[in-house]
Amino acid sequence: MRKIEEVLRLSAQGKSVRVISRETGVSRPSVATYLEKAAEHEIGWPLPAGMDVQALEQLLFAAVETPKSTPVIPNWQEVATEIQAHNRP
Structure with a gap:
């Protein structure tokens, strides 16, 4: 499950993406995505x-x-016809 709520709460406290990532265990790109979408x-x-x-x-x-x-x-x-044509000497 995503930790969007926690990311938003920490962001509201003024914490950086790096700090939020470290505290929540969510990758920095995911934290940034959550904040952008919000x-x-x-x-x-x-x-x-x-x-x-x-x-x-x-x-x-x-x-x-x-x-x-x-x-x-x-x-x-058509497939059968093509196979037959391909197999002819």
């Missing part, structure tokens, strides 16, 4: 009323839905 959504510490950790994670790290691709089904007749 700033984009204007979220700080304390969290807005009614927002729990799960809602915070969903807001900051909403899954980007990728369109599901339809698998391409080969034309087996």
